[in-house]
Amino acid sequence: AAATFPLPFRGNGASASFEIEGRPSSSPSDEPHALLSTVSPGYFDVTGVPFLMGRDFADEDGEHSPPVTIINKAMAAQYFPRQNPIGRRLVFGDTPEDRPVIVGVVADFRRESLDRAPEPTFFIPYTQFALPFMDLIVRSSADQTAVVAAVTRAVRDVDRDLPIGRVTS
Numbered sequence: 001a002a003a004t005f006p007l008p009f010r011g012n013g014a015s016a017s018f019e020i021e022g023r024p025s026s027s028p029s030d031e032p033h034a035l036l037s038t039v040s041p042g043y044f045d046v047t048g049v050p051f052l053m054g055r056d057f058a059d060e061d062g063e064h065s066p067p068v069t070i071i072n073k074a075m076a077a078q079y080f081p082r083q084n085p086i087g088r089r090l091v092f093g094d095t096p097e098d099r100p101v102i103v104g105v106v107a108d109f110r111r112e113s114l115d116r117a118p119e120p121t122f123f124i125p126y127t128q129f130a131l132p133f134m135d136l137i138v139r140s141s142a143d144q145t146a147v148v149a150a151v152t153r154a155v156r157d158v159d160r161d162l163p164i165g166r167v168t169s
Helices: 043-047 073-079 144-158
Strands: 002-005 014-017 033-039 051-054 068-072 101-106 121-125 135-137
Touching: 002 043, 043 135, 068 073, 073 101, 073 121
Parallel strands: 033 121, 068 101
Antiparallel strands: 002 033, 002 135, 014 033, 051 101, 068 121
16 A cells, blocks of 8 residues: 555646756746656555666655655756766755656556656655655455455544545445
């Protein structure tokens, strides 16, 4: 299981402008732009998206550790052509917390819809970019009804008042 926002194919995605450390933009209209996802460690394993280089987020990538990000192949190709992006920093502001280092590159996958080519996307661990709303995704070979019941019990064991929204396959 993993947590994510946005849920793939829901059309409620987020995006952000940024700079690449050492490559300042000449104006705000020239700033690079990419889709943004907040995910938990293990998200790429659950969704079956392979790593092309680098590493996944880890439990150690928390709010008090250096900021990290993972980018997809489309983002690497567009903003780091013929370069290794691992170790490079994206810049969102003036503080160190606004400068995550790229620790991994994952394969492209269709996030918005099946008829849209993958777009440059970066991922931030939810422990460093907390949102008050996240979706839980689960991969299992078990019967869907049994999985839903088990996940519902697990959520209730953590917090009986936590709302469980629409459950879909």
